[in-house]
Amino acid sequence: MAEYNYEDYNSSYESSREEHQQFLQFKKVFLPCTYLVVFIGGLVGNSLVLVISIFYHRLQSLTDVFLVNLPLADLVFVCTLPFWAYAGIREWVFGKAMCKTLLGIYTINFYTSMLILTCITVDRFTAVVKATKAYNQQAKRMTWGKVTSLLIWVISLLVSLPQIIYGNVFNLDKLICGYHNEEISTVVLATQMTLGFFLPLLAMIVCYSVIIKTLLHARGFQKHRSLKIIFLVMAVFLVTQTPFNLVKLIRSTQWEYDAMTSFQYAIVVTEAIAYLRACLNPVLYAFVSLKFRKNFWKLVKDIGCLPYLGVSHQWKSSEDNSKTCSASHNVEATSIFQL
Known part of the structure; x- marks a missing residue:
């Protein structure tokens, strides 16, 4: 009986070691590759949104204010990913000061991005449900939007301080950057x-x-399109953010799951899915707008990437369709269109 248990234990131990080694190889390849994909997609998409918002929209509305802050936060966020990708392939070689700095940048921009998404949601609510009031108080809303954006960056910095202060480089088989403090981890x-x-x-x-x-x-040609956009925004948020947050919640209540290789796979994969938001935000919150797409084609024309005539015909067609469909001066329809 004792001999049987001993052999079974050895077999189980060897199997666990083999599974763990397979997981480490998977993580070593999968996570850095995902980071680089998100980095490239997020860099291109958010840079475009930022350039168009600043040089073509020129902050004419509250939405424009948020569409400057959101890509800025996502852009800085994705710029930290190459460092984490390299550390995943090899180890953390950038030192303690860089560890604290990148942890801080990563965390500040994570919070900023999520809080700006919340503000965009509330702004859309105001623009549609209280369209007349929003239209009449546009200047006041612009001021509050700028103040709110500044407060969001300050709040994000404050709630990121624990990771900045307690961030350090640890030697766990290899050098890693993180924070290993149970109380801080809980907070x-x-x-x-x-x-x-x-x-x-x-x-x-x-x-x-x-x-x-x-x-x-409501009445209007944009109603069904607006509903589709809303459901798409909700679906993308739930699909990308729910799995990773659920896994983190489970791990916080049941620490024994950390020893399970299958659970480690879940953490790595759901984290990668969660980071896709940095690539998808430009599409969901900017390129769905007709005005934004028209300004995008203007940018393409200005930098000489496409023939002038082909682009101008697309502008003409888009403008004609927009004027035909927007003949009514219904404020509600205009607000719906901005979704």
């Missing part, structure tokens, strides 16, 4: 779950529910 997780998931999710559920109800009673 960080609670803050991430609250500001980075539950708050945006609650804002989306409440605001978009009322917006959908308003749209269903």
Whole structure:
């Protein structure tokens, strides 16, 4: 009996070691590759949104204010990913000061991005449900938008301080950058779950529910398109953010899962999916706008990437369609169109 248990233990131990080695190889390839893909996609998409918002939109509305801050936060966020990719392939070689700096930058921009998404949701709610009031108070809303954006960056810095202060380089088989403090980890997780998931999710559920109800009673050619955009925004947020946050929540309550190789796979894969938001945000929050797409073609024409005539014909067609469909001076329809 003792001999049987001993052999079974050895067999199980060898099997676990083999599975763990396979996981380390998978992580060594999968995570850096994902980081680089998100880095390239996020760099291109968010840079385009930032350039168009600053030089073509020129901050004419509250939406434009948020569409400067969102890609800026995502852009700085993705610029930290090559460092984490290299550290995943080899080890952390950038030193303690760089570790604290990149942890801080990464965290600040994560919170900023999520809080700006929340503000965009509330802004859409105001523009559709309280269209007349929003139109009449546009200048005031612009001021509040700029103040809110500044407060978001300050709040993000403050809630990121624990990771900046306690961030360090540890030797665990290889050098890694992180923070290993149970109390700090609990505080960080609670803050991430609250500001980075539950708050945006609650804002989306409440605001978009009322917006959908308003749209269903509205008239206009843009109603069905606006509903599709809302459902797409909700679906992308839930698909990309829910799995990773759920896995983190499970790990915080059941630490024994950390020893399971299958659970480690879940952490790595869901983290990679969560980071895709940095690539998808430009599409969901900028390129769905006709005005933004027209300015994009203007940018393409200005830098000489496409023949002038081909682009101008597309502008002409888009403008004619827009004028034909927007003949009504209905403020509500205009607000729906901005979704």
